[in-house]
Amino acid sequence: MARIELDLAHAYRRDPQQDSDYALLPLKMTFEDGGAYALLGPSGCGKTTLLNIMSGLVTPSQGSVLFDGKDVTRATPQERNIAQVFQFPVIYDTMTVAENLAFPLRNRKMPQEQIKKRVGAIAEMLEMSGQLNQRASGLAADAKQKISLGRGLVRPDVSAVLFDEPLTVIDPHLKWQLRRKLKQIHHELKLTLIYVTHDQVEALTFADQVVVMTRGRAVQVGTAADLFERPSHTFVGHFIGSPGMNFLSGQVHNETFSIGGAQMRMPTDRGLPDGTFKLGVRPEYVRIAAADAPGALPMTVVQVQDVGTHTILTATREQHLIKARLPADSTPLVAGDAVWLQLMGEHTCFYKNEEIVA
Numbered sequence: 058m059a060r061i062e063l064d065l066a067h068a069y070r071r072d073p074q075q076d077s078d079y080a081l082l083p084l085k086m087t088f089e090d091g092g093a094y095a096l097l098g099p100s101g102c103g104k105t106t107l108l109n110i111m112s113g114l115v116t117p118s119q120g121s122v123l124f125d126g127k128d129v130t131r132a133t134p135q136e137r138n139i140a141q142v143f144q145f146p147v148i149y150d151t152m153t154v155a156e157n158l159a160f161p162l163r164n165r166k167m168p169q170e171q172i173k174k175r176v177g178a179i180a181e182m183l184e185m186s187g188q189l190n191q192r193a194s195g196l197a198a199d200a201k202q203k204i205s206l207g208r209g210l211v212r213p214d215v216s217a218v219l220f221d222e223p224l225t226v227i228d229p230h231l232k233w234q235l236r237r238k239l240k241q242i243h244h245e246l247k248l249t250l251i252y253v254t255h256d257q258v259e260a261l262t263f264a265d266q267v268v269v270m271t272r273g274r275a276v277q278v279g280t281a282a283d284l285f286e287r288p289s290h291t292f293v294g295h296f297i298g299s300p301g302m303n304f305l306s307g308q309v310h311n312e313t314f315s316i317g318g319a320q321m322r323m324p325t326d327r328g329l330p331d332g333t334f335k336l337g338v339r340p341e342y343v344r345i346a347a348a349d350a351p352g353a354l355p356m357t358v359v360q361v362q363d364v365g366t367h368t369i370l371t372a373t374r375e376q377h378l379i380k381a382r383l384p385a386d387s388t389p390l391v392a393g394d395a396v397w398l399q400l401m402g403e404h405t406c407f408y409k410n411e412e413i414v415a
């Protein structure tokens with residue numbers, strides 16, 4: 058296993074002039090030995106580029122990659138001793154499940170007895186013990202992808218195992234099981250695992266640390282709780298959560314936040330200077346308040362959606378829109394009603410130029 062340090066940028070085009078010419082803007086990041094990480098972000102944000110730079114499939118146009126302090130920027134994937142699992146199964150159809158799993162170990166000349174033991178252990182973890190002697194060609198797509206996962210995990214001596222959206226071909230129910238399995242395997246095998254996905258549930262359930270990316274930038278690295286409670290960038294607030302964080306632009310003056318002619322008393326501990334800021338509050342922390350409550354905003358209800366486990370209330374004030382996640386059947390309100398929503402509290406964050414400031 059290795060500690061991976063990145064200090065780099067990457068542009069696929071020569072002579073990049075502006076930020077949009079870069080697939081990865083300058084970033085500095087460390088993946089600790091034995092950690093479980095996810096790279097999370099929308100399509101095109103640079104996740105696969107970052108993964109391929111770690112594996113050695115892509116050489117960064119600037120900067121370096123260190124494994125345990127050693128510069129491997131120009132080393133091949135084989136030299137880096139990396140295992141990679143792709144979106145679609147990469148297996149040998151003519152071999153059995155056991156032969157497929159054993160292949161990376163045979164290549165490394167592991168003694169036969171140890172191969173048998175390791176293949177048995179991995180098959181058991183992936184619940185494939187009963188299929189070891191079956192030919193891979195006859196298996197369904199998700200079983201084949203499980204073999205791919207197994208081939209990625211089977212070698213105990215790899216620097217890291219990199220997964221690029223590995224559950225794409227797996228059906229939703231099995232996906233949930235496999236995610237939990239991977240987490241369990243991580244605890245048992247103590248491998249450094251780095252997992253690319255655009256699915257927040259997948260990232261947050263699998264990883265101890267999630268790297269959130271947008272437009273070639275890693276905007277926050279944190280635990281699920283960090284990303285939920287204190288998004289360091291408005292993108293993280295929008296992207297994580299369902300629905301995402303509410304944001305309202307307004308004026309701070311004397312610890313009062315003004316928006317569209319209404320004023321809310323701010324929490325006293327924030328110490329923000331006067332100026333324009335964005336308030337950010339998760340729908341989970343918005344509550345219905347009494348009229349004229351100090352940290353509440355008068356709004357008009359647009360929609361009340363009962364989604365079974367909870368109710369989503371949407372309200373507006375001028376062009377501003379707020380969503381509140383309330384207990385199921387907790388409100389008799391309907392569209393057009395006036396409502397005061399409590400937006401200020403200990404969980405409310407403030408942003409300047411999209412970055413958190415308080």
Ligand SMILES: Nc1ncnc2c1ncn2[C@@H]1O[C@H](COP(=O)(O)OP(=O)(O)OP(=O)(O)O)[C@@H](O)[C@H]1O
Pocket residue numbers: 069080098099100101102103104105106107255
């Ligand atoms: N081989 C390449 N040549 C030129 N541009 C590329 C190449 N690979 C990726 N890009 C561009 O680099 C940017 C980042 O792509 P990348 O595949 O890393 O993003 P991603 O977050 O993994 O997206 P997806 O989830 O769609 O795979 C995109 O603008 C993409 O078009």
